[in-house]
Amino acid sequence: MSKLFLFAAPSGAGKTTIVRHLLERYDHLSFSTSATTRPKRPHETDGKDYYFISPKQFTELVKSEGFVEWEEVYEGLFYGTLKSEVERLWGKGKHIVFDIDVKGAVNIKEAYPEEAIAVFVKPPSLEALRQRLVARGTEDESNLRKRLDRAAEEMTYEGRFDIVLINDDLQQALRAAEKIIEDAIKEA
Ligand SMILES: Nc1ncnc2c1ncn2[C@@H]1O[C@H](COP(=O)(O)OP(=O)(O)OP(=O)(O)O)[C@@H](O)[C@H]1O
Numbered sequence: 001m002s003k004l005f006l007f008a009a010p011s012g013a014g015k016t017t018i019v020r021h022l023l024e025r026y027d028h029l030s031f032s033t034s035a036t037t038r039p040k041r042p043h044e045t046d047g048k049d050y051y052f053i054s055p056k057q058f059t060e061l062v063k064s065e066g067f068v069e070w071e072e073v074y075e076g077l078f079y080g081t082l083k084s085e086v087e088r089l090w091g092k093g094k095h096i097v098f099d100i101d102v103k104g105a106v107n108i109k110e111a112y113p114e115e116a117i118a119v120f121v122k123p124p125s126l127e128a129l130r131q132r133l134v135a136r137g138t139e140d141e142s143n144l145r146k147r148l149d150r151a152a153e154e155m156t157y158e159g160r161f162d163i164v165l166i167n168d169d170l171q172q173a174l175r176a177a178e179k180i181i182e183d184a185i186k187e188a
């Protein structure tokens with residue numbers, strides 16, 4: 001049975017770093033590329049990191065029920081898991097990895113309770129989140145504030161997840177993430 005690995009966390013916790021590592025390491029994992037209305041960052045590739053679409057295209061996809069789930073994660077910025085993407089990867093018999101916000105992960109877990117493994121990536125502290133986001137250098141002051149304001153509420157979702165993965169020392173977190181994948185695939 002194909003597994004759905006949902007990696008969720010407040011912004012800056014390190015889920016993208018962990019997910020990228022897992023995708024490089026395991027051939028039988030595929031990434032569910034989401035659609036977003038957020039502007040592309042310089043290092044990102046359309047169709048790989050996200051499908052970067054306009055607010056109008058996003059609204060059309062909502063109307064035509066093209067999303068498994070979607071959220072306005074930050075004010076005016078929409079993100080959604082595409083049904084077409086999940087069906088395409090599932091059809092190839094792949095295990096699918098998601099980098100998604102906490103509410104989206106809870107929604108997918110509810111929709112696919114047998115297949116989904118929900119992993120909450122926990123930062124050592126809110127201060128560490130702030131430092132990581134500043135060091136990443138992708139957010140201006142206003143967006144940094146929005147992400148940190150949301151983080152405290154997102155931290156309260158931890159108890160709704162199957163596994164809590166602490167990302168303090170990165171190498172330890174990567175080893176723990178590998179074990180989650182290997183154990184689940186052994187069982188599948
Ligand atoms: N354990 C760690 N220690 C220090 N820095 C880390 C650690 N893990 C990740 N980072 C760094 O923190 C920054 C944020 O990581 P990343 O982009 O993976 O977070 P994210 O949870 O995907 O955030 P977002 O939701 O905003 O996409 C990156 O610059 C990354 O290199």
Ligand SMILES: Nc1nc2c(ncn2[C@@H]2O[C@H](COP(=O)(O)O)[C@@H](O)[C@H]2O)c(=O)[nH]1
Binds near residue numbers: 009069082
């Ligand atoms: N509910 C969903 N959340 C998603 C999806 N794709 C990404 N995300 C989450 O949004 C924030 C911000 O991401 P960023 O790339 O702008 O830093 C982060 O928590 C992502 O995991 C999705 O399809 N649905």
